Amino acid sequence: MAKTHVTMKVNGASVEALVEPRTLLIHFLREQLNLTGPHIGCDTSHCGACTVDLDGKSVKSCTVFAVQADGGEVMTIEGIAAADGTQCGFCTPGMITRAYRLLKENPKPSEDEIRHGIAGNLCRCTGYQNIVKAIEFAAAKLSGATAREAAE
Amino acid sequence: MNEITPTREERIERLQGMGCKRKRVEDVRFVQGKGNYVDDLKLPGMIYGDFVHSPYGHARIKKIDASKAKALPGVIAVLTAADLKPLSLHYMPTLAGDVQAVLAEEKVLFQNQEVAFIIAEDRYTAADAVELVEVEYEALPVIVDPFKSMTKDAPVLREDIKDKTDGAHGKRKHYNHIFAWEIGDKEGTDSAIKKAEVTVKELISYQRVHPSPLETCQCVASFDKIRGELTLWGTFQAPHVIRTVASLISKIPEHKIHVIAPDIGGGFGNKVGAYPGYICSVVASIVTGRPVKWVEDRIENLSTTAFARDYHMTAEIGATKDGRVTALRVHVLADHGAFDACADPTKWPAGFFNIVSGSYDFPVAHVEVDGVYTNKAPGGVAYRCSFRVTEAAYCIERAMDILAQKLGMDPAELRIKNLIRREQFPYQSALGWEYDSGDYHAAMKQAMDAVGYAKLREEQKSRQAAFKRGETRELMGIGVAFFTEIVGAGPSRNCDILGIAMFDSAEIRIHPTGAVIARMGTKSQGQGHETTYAQIIATELGLPADDISIEEGNTDTAPYGLGTYGSRSTPTGGAATAMAARKIRAKAQMIAAHLLEVSEYDLEWDVDRFRVKGNPERAKTMKEIAWAAYNRVPPGMEPGLEAVNYYDPPNMTYPFGAYICVVDVDVDTGVVKVRRFYALDDCGTRINPMIIEGQIHGGLTEAFAIAMGQEIRYDESGNLTGPSFMDYFMPTAVETPKWETDWTTTPSPHHPIGAKGVGESPNVGGVPCFANAVNDAFKFLGSTHIAMPHDNWRTWTVAEKLGLHG
Numbered sequence: 009m010a011k012t013h014v015t016m017k018v019n020g021a022s023v024e025a026l027v028e029p030r031t032l033l034i035h036f037l038r039e040q041l042n043l044t045g046p047h048i049g050c051d052t053s054h055c056g057a058c059t060v061d062l063d064g065k066s067v068k069s070c071t072v073f074a075v076q077a078d079g080g081e082v083m084t085i086e087g088i089a090a091a092d093g094t095q096c097g098f099c100t101p102g103m104i105t106r107a108y109r110l111l112k113e114n115p116k117p118s119e120d121e122i123r124h125g126i127a128g129n130l131c132r133c134t135g136y137q138n139i140v141k142a143i144e145f146a147a148a149k150l151s152g153a154t155a156r157e158a159a160e
Numbered sequence: 161m162n163e164i165t166p167t168r169e170e171r172i173e174r175l176q177g178m179g180c181k182r183k184r185v186e187d188v189r190f191v192q193g194k195g196n197y198v199d200d201l202k203l204p205g206m207i208y209g210d211f212v213h214s215p216y217g218h219a220r221i222k223k224i225d226a227s228k229a230k231a232l233p234g235v236i237a238v239l240t241a242a243d244l245k246p247l248s249l250h251y252m253p254t255l256a257g258d259v260q261a262v263l264a265e266e267k268v269l270f271q272n273q274e275v276a277f278i279i280a281e282d283r284y285t286a287a288d289a290v291e292l293v294e295v296e297y298e299a300l301p302v303i304v305d306p307f308k309s310m311t312k313d314a315p316v317l318r319e320d321i322k323d324k325t326d327g328a329h330g331k332r333k334h335y336n337h338i339f340a341w342e343i344g345d346k347e348g349t350d351s352a353i354k355k356a357e358v359t360v361k362e363l364i365s366y367q368r369v370h371p372s373p374l375e376t377c378q379c380v381a382s383f384d385k386i387r388g389e390l391t392l393w394g395t396f397q398a399p400h401v402i403r404t405v406a407s408l409i410s411k412i413p414e415h416k417i418h419v420i421a422p423d424i425g426g427g428f429g430n431k432v433g434a435y436p437g438y439i440c441s442v443v444a445s446i447v448t449g450r451p452v453k454w455v456e457d458r459i460e461n462l463s464t465t466a467f468a469r470d471y472h473m474t475a476e477i478g479a480t481k482d483g484r485v486t487a488l489r490v491h492v493l494a495d496h497g498a499f500d501a502c503a504d505p506t507k508w509p510a511g512f513f514n515i516v517s518g519s520y521d522f523p524v525a526h527v528e529v530d531g532v533y534t535n536k537a538p539g540g541v542a543y544r545c546s547f548r549v550t551e552a553a554y555c556i557e558r559a560m561d562i563l564a565q566k567l568g569m570d571p572a573e574l575r576i577k578n579l580i581r582r583e584q585f586p587y588q589s590a591l592g593w594e595y596d597s598g599d600y601h602a603a604m605k606q607a608m609d610a611v612g613y614a615k616l617r618e619e620q621k622s623r624q625a626a627f628k629r630g631e632t633r634e635l636m637g638i639g640v641a642f643f644t645e646i647v648g649a650g651p652s653r654n655c656d657i658l659g660i661a662m663f664d665s666a667e668i669r670i671h672p673t674g675a676v677i678a679r680m681g682t683k684s685q686g687q688g689h690e691t692t693y694a695q696i697i698a699t700e701l702g703l704p705a706d707d708i709s710i711e712e713g714n715t716d717t718a719p720y721g722l723g724t725y726g727s728r729s730t731p732t733g734g735a736a737t738a739m740a741a742r743k744i745r746a747k748a749q750m751i752a753a754h755l756l757e758v759s760e761y762d763l764e765w766d767v768d769r770f771r772v773k774g775n776p777e778r779a780k781t782m783k784e785i786a787w788a789a790y791n792r793v794p795p796g797m798e799p800g801l802e803a804v805n806y807y808d809p810p811n812m813t814y815p816f817g818a819y820i821c822v823v824d825v826d827v828d829t830g831v832v833k834v835r836r837f838y839a840l841d842d843c844g845t846r847i848n849p850m851i852i853e854g855q856i857h858g859g860l861t862e863a864f865a866i867a868m869g870q871e872i873r874y875d876e877s878g879n880l881t882g883p884s885f886m887d888y889f890m891p892t893a894v895e896t897p898k899w900e901t902d903w904t905t906t907p908s909p910h911h912p913i914g915a916k917g918v919g920e921s922p923n924v925g926g927v928p929c930f931a932n933a934v935n936d937a938f939k940f941l942g943s944t945h946i947a948m949p950h951d952n953w954r955t956w957t958v959a960e961k962l963g964l965h966g
Contacts, residue, residue, distance in 0.1 A: 030284065044200035045193020047425065049374040050458040054885035057374055085193030095854055096686025097190030098374045098425025104191060123893040130885070132374050132426045133686045135857030136893040 014078040018043070019087035027074040033067075034058040036074035037084060045085035045101040049130070056129030059102035060084045066109040068128070083108075093142035095133035103129045107143045115151055119144065171767045176706065177699030178913065181850040184691045186423075186684075195423040198378045198393055199455050206380070207236060209441050209454040210286035212276040212293045213464070214268035217304070217535040217878015218315070219297035221266060224276060229292040234285035236448055238293065239277040239440060241265040251320075252409055252439055255432075255657060256509065257328025258338070258500035259320070260538055262436045268297070269317060269498035270537050271880050272463040277440040279448060283455070302535045302878035303336070306472060306495035309532035310334040317498065317533045328500075329509045338500045338531035339509045344591050349526035352487035356478025360563045362945050366551050368470040368495070368536070368872040371543040372888065373685070375425025376456035377465045381441040385449050389416040394438060396421040396713075397431040397683055398723025401657055403715045405434050410442060421713035427685035428862070429541035430466045432503045432725050437465075462883035467536070467872055468543030470495035471551040475516075475559040483569050485578050488525040488590070490516055490555060494540075496531050502540030503725070504547045505655040505662060511547025512646045512812075514591035518556035519600055519644045519816060520578040525590040535878045544862050544923040546647045546726040553643045557928030558935070558945065561640075565939055571640045571932070572613060576604055579642065586909075593646060595814045596908050598842070603904050604642060607818035607840045610902060613638075616822060624940050633828050639821040639933025643925040647917040648731025648813040657722060663808045664732035665719035666740045668697060670801040672790040674783035676701075676708040678740075681721010682733040683713045687919055688851045689729065693737050695847055696913060700741035701748075702768030702782040719804055727815070727917030730847070731908075736807035738912040743803035747789075751801075752780040754794040813908045813916035817841040819929040825937045827964045830956030832868065832934055834897035839925065842904045844916035856901050856922045863926025865891050867934075869951045889951070938962065 011026040018041060025040055037043045037060065046069060049057035053071040060069045061083040085101035088108050094100045103126060110117065110125040117125060122143050123136070131139060166174070176182045189195055226238040241263040244250040251259040264275050276293050280286035301315045308314060314336055316322050322335045329339035353359055379394035390412050396402045399421040407414040424431065437454045444452040456465060471494055478487040494510065496502055504511045510529040517525050542548070564574040579600040580587050587595040608614075616638050623636045652661035665681035678697055682689065694708040712718060721733065745765070752770035753760035756778055763770040771779035780788075789801035822836040839856055846852055869889030873881045882888060907914025927948075934950040935943065941962050946954070959965060 028284065035283075038200075039202070042202070043193075044197075047197065047375065048199065048455075049376075049425075050885045052458065052884050052886060054890070055374060055458075085191075089192065094184070094187050094190045094686075095688065095858060096374070096426040097186060097195040097423060098197065098686075100190045100195075101193040127892040127894045130374060130890050130892060132372070132428070132862070132890075133858040134854060135859075135861035135899060136896050137857050137899055138854060140893065 012075050014074055016077050016079060017081040019083055029073065029075055031074045033069040033072040033074050033077050037069060043084050043086050047098055047101065049098065054130065056106060057099050057102045059105045059129060061105055061109055066106050093134065093138040099129060099131040103131065103139060107146065111147055111150060116147060168767060175698040175702065175704050175768065176695060178695050178845070178847050180848070182691055182695055182705060182848055184688050184851065186688060186690050197375060197423050197425055198380060198395055201380050201393055203380065203382060203451040206451040206453055207448065208280055208283040208286045209437070209444055209452050210278045210283065210290050211274045211460065212278065212290050212295065213272040214264065214275050215271065216268055216297050216299055217271045217302045217874070218300040219268050220300060221264060221268065222296040222298055225294040226276060228294070229278060229289040232285065232289050232292060234281040235289045236279045236281065237444070239263065239443065244443065249409065249439060249443060252434060254499060254501040255506070256500040256502045256504065257506070260499035260501050262439045267319065270535050271878055272460065274436045274464065277444065279444045279452060304534055304536060304874040304876060304878055306493050306532050306534055309336045309534055317535065336533045338496055338533060340528065340530050341509050342526070342528040343514045344526035345524050346526045348524040349487050349489050352524050353476055353478040353489055356486050357481045358479045358566060359476060360559065360566050361474065361476040362559060362562050364473045364475055364555050364558050364945065365947055366469040366471045366473070366554050367948055369468050369543060369866050369870045370462050370872050370888065371428035371430040371466060371468060371541065372462060373426030373428050373430055376458060376461040377431060377435055377437065378455040379438050379441050380451055380453045381445040382451035383442070383445040383449065388412070389418065390442060391418040391420065392442065393420045393422060395424050395431045397427045397685060397725050399683055399713050399715050400681060400720050401660070401723060402434060404660065406442065409439065419715040421683050424683070424685035428544045429468065429503065429725055431685065432541055432723070433466065433501060435465045458885060459883050462872065462888055463880050464537055466539035466541045467497065468539070468541050469551060473551065473555040475555050477559050477563050479563055479567070483567050483574050483577050485520055485522055488517055488522045490527045492529040494529055494531040495534050495536065496540050497534060497536040497538040499538035500531065501538035503542065505649055506657055507654060508547060511542065511549065513548040513552050515549055515593060515644065515646045516552035516556050517589050517591050518553065519580060519642045521580050521584065522590045527591060536874055542726055544859055545920045546645060546649065549645055550924045550927055553924045554928045554931065557641045557643065558931060561932050561935060562944055565944065570617065572608060575640065575642050576601065579604065594811060595644065596811055596910055597906050598814065598816055599904065599906050600642065600816060603816065603818045603840055603842055606902065606904060607820055607838060611820045611836065611838050613820065633826060635825045635827060635937040637823045637825060637933040637937025639823070639929045639931070639936055641819045641925050641929035641932055644814055644816045645727070645921050645924050646812045646814055647727035647920065648809055649726050649728055650812055651810060652808045660722065661808060662722045663806050664721040664728065664736050665804065665806045666733060666736035667719045667804040668740045668744060668802060670744060670786045670789070672787050674703055674707060674786040676703055677711065678708060678737065679711045679718040680733050681719050682724040682729040684724060687724065687729065687855065692847045692851055693734070696734060696737045697741050700738055701745060727920045730915045730917045731813045731911060732807055732809055734915055735809060735912050736805045739807055740803040740805035743805065744801055747801060748782060748785045750797065751785050751788050751793055755780050755788055755792065810910045813844065813911060815841065815843045815916040815918060815921050817921055817925045819925045821929045821933040823933040823937060825934065825955060827959040830952035830959065832950055832955055836900070837897050838900045838902065839922060840902040840904065841918060841921050842906050843918035843921065844906060844908045844911065845914035846903065846905060847915060852918050853901055855919045857899050859920060859922025860899050860926045861891060861896050863923045864897060864930060865889055867927045867930035867948055867950060869949045871949050
């Protein structure tokens with residue numbers, strides 16, 4: 009199949025590559041760029057294991073073509089550092105990438121807002137309770153840091 | 161002592177040993193996206209496999225034409241049964257003594273059965289080629305209802321074994337029958353039920369579900385033709401068993417097979433068995449000489465590799481008028497699908513279902529199980545439970561509630577009256593188990609006090625009155641469940657897999673600096689073994705957990721073990737770890753005695769050192785002893801400090817718990833809201849309370865999913881309805897209730913550290929607790945038993961049938 013030239017920023021670095029028009033962003037990231045942090049769990053955009061940040065929005069990269077990200081900015085778990093609350097670790101990268109964007113959109117979410125905010129990301133191990141706590145903790149830490157910076 | 165000498169408490173804390181909330185060491189890589197899962201593996205020249213599946217539930221294959229697929233650029237080969245047959249690989253043995261088709265030969269027996277295997281340069285081309293394989297089928301009559309499996313005119317499903325009168329477990333009653341299994345005192349039970357003042361009888365079905373871990377089953381097979389060696393990376397809960405099975409099937413000598421299970425994205429029983437994808441990948445690698453990757457998609461996962469439950473249990477309880485149980489009789493019709501690939505210990509075709517007498521003192525009981533074939537996927541795995549234990553717990557806990565209803569007794573009161581008493585342990589059950597320990601009444605009381613049980617019942621009464629007056633459209637239900645699990649398979653006298661006893665193992669090596677590498681026969685899929693095993697060693701050997709690496713999953717380096725499922729890691733692997741550590745400590749004591757020039761009997765253990773009795777200043781720490789083990793051992797002693805233990809447990813362990821759940825049911829929408837869920841678990845000695853809590857949260861969430869929505873459903877033509885996350889219920893953070901956890905501690909008397917295993921208890925206890933809560937809401941309106949799953953539609957239907965919609 010004829011290939012298309014794409015350029016984009018991934019975790020701050022410029023990349024360019026040839027991809028088939030049908031290549032999914034998740035396969036492009038994992039197989040061409042070797043960014044194996046985001047995972048594939050369901051193929052139908054239900055589980056969120058493949059969640060990445062595209063131009064300031066959370067997307068499920070199993071349902072985005074690489075060509076749709078042409079000229080865009082992508083961030084994966086490899087571009088973020090974060091907290092705990094994991095068991096098998098398979099949902100974790102997508103979950104953290106989603107939480108990162110959620111906290112940008114809403115720096116002080118209520119528990120209910122967190123639960124709705126991560127409803128596109130499935131976890132089979134933890135029952136979510138400690139993930140929700142970790143996001144609450146991150147929110148408190150981030151807003152604390154912001155408050156301190158403002159005071160300085 | 162000077163001021164920089166740490167106190168005893170500080171020394172204990174530094175170890176991060178048993179009982180502390182040590183942070184998970186696995187998280188460091190997981191939160192950075194640096195886990196190492198099978199699909200992350202990339203090898204030079206690697207190619208991809210993909211399956212052609214049957215669209216029919218039962219059909220004869222007339223013709224397979226793969227010419228168009230083979231002509232597609234990038235396609236390397238297409239395998240069918242015809243290619244596997246000369247190698248005798250078109251069928252593979254199952255753990256249950258049956259065989260399973262690797263690729264369908266003359267017939268397909270369930271929808272999505274594997275028919276051909278495409279091998280292509282990349283996964284997209286492989287998927288394209290799947291569409292180009294033309295298969296001609298002749299549809300045959302389908303059986304999806306196990307109750308119709310053994311009728312006179314039922315179609316023959318398994319033509320390959322239709323004339324076999326004996327199965328792996330005795331005589332077959334019908335050509336679609338697999339096995340009959342019974343245990344207990346039939347005559348005594350029949351007579352006790354006949355004489356009973358009160359009896360109840362109910363068909364309690366546990367629907368077919370699927371474990372669906374977030375990572376599907378996958379592997380990479382790489383055969384080195386020059387060395388004649390196979391390396392197989394895969395999502396294996398039991399890597400050593402996979403290696404043995406791979407050797408038996410492929411005839412490649414076992415030492416030339418290297419099985420590696422890297423990080424696994426959840427297992428829940430799905431990743432115990434051997435699947436056609438593994439065999440086809442191995443064959444493809446042998447044929448092409450290149451590494452072959454096979455990754456299931458979600459539909460393949462839900463429809464081909466494994467299923468759980470599909471148990472149809474008719475339970476009868478006999479009791480006195482004042483509520484003392486006198487007998488239990490259960491018949492099970494077990495739907496095993498098209499091939500009997502159930503993952504149970506070999507001698508146990510119905511797993512440990514005979515734990516069905518539960519936590520109650522039944523004087524007599526009898527169980528019969530009939531396994532049958534249907535046109536459904538094979539599997540029969542223990543989805544987050546020990547073998548068939550969640551079926552048993554659901555059965556007895558529903559039956560006890562139904563008995564309470566008939567007697568007009570409170571379900572908690574009925575349970576308290578019949579729970580096995582503390583002084584009866586070790587308790588010999590009527591169905592053959594010796595329960596090791598328990599304090600059931602204390603746990604039940606603690607649970608009832610914690611939730612304010614009496615008050616909840618009062619509230620329920622007033623709400624029922626309000627409902628009858630038409631003031632509310634909500635019903636309140638209170639679910640009570642008291643469960644006893646049986647885990648830690650198991651003693652070699654009765655537990656084996658294909659003849660291999662179900663021990664487990666640990667090998668601990670202490671290096672000169674006191675750093676430790678320990679390797680285990682088990683395999684974590686998210687349970688946090690790297691964290692908890694190190695805690696056991698830290699406490700046993702007085703070396704900090706942070707200086708201890710735990711390795712699992714590589715059959716070249718780890719000692720042989722049976723793997724992780726059925727909550728067996730702590731009961732078997734954890735015990736092996738403690739026993740291996742104790743061997744090392746015994747040697748360390750001799751070295752310490754030599755260094756201190758005293759008799760070893762003059763020494764005593766103190767947290768992280770041996771000290772001279774009566775003179776605690778004279779001591780040698782484990783770290784010092786480790787160094788000495790490599791240069792100053794007593795004359796005649798071998799240098800080094802390491803040990804291996806293969807632990808054959810003397811008995812199973814019996815974790816238990818008391819769960820209480822409160823739900824509010826909207827009769828007009830069928831929506832069930834979980835107001836509260838309280839779980840008290842007793843898993844014996846608690847190694848890491850934080851990890852235990854995580855396990856309980858996760859198990860309860862899976863129980864919630866099963867009880868409230870999950871079902872692998874087939875229509876009458878054998879079509880699977882909705883095998884994706886679009887339809888198969890996966891609770892998100894929004895639906896998932898908040899969990900309250902609690903505990904009591906009754907150490908196992910026969911386990912070296914008193915631990916019992918915990919991962920599966922919340923699923924075993926959770927499912928009946930939710931079910932009992934929903935049933936309890938409708939009970940006062942005359943409803944006796946509502947089948948799972950309690951999704952909105954079914955719950956609404958119950959309300960409709962009870963005439964609640966006017």
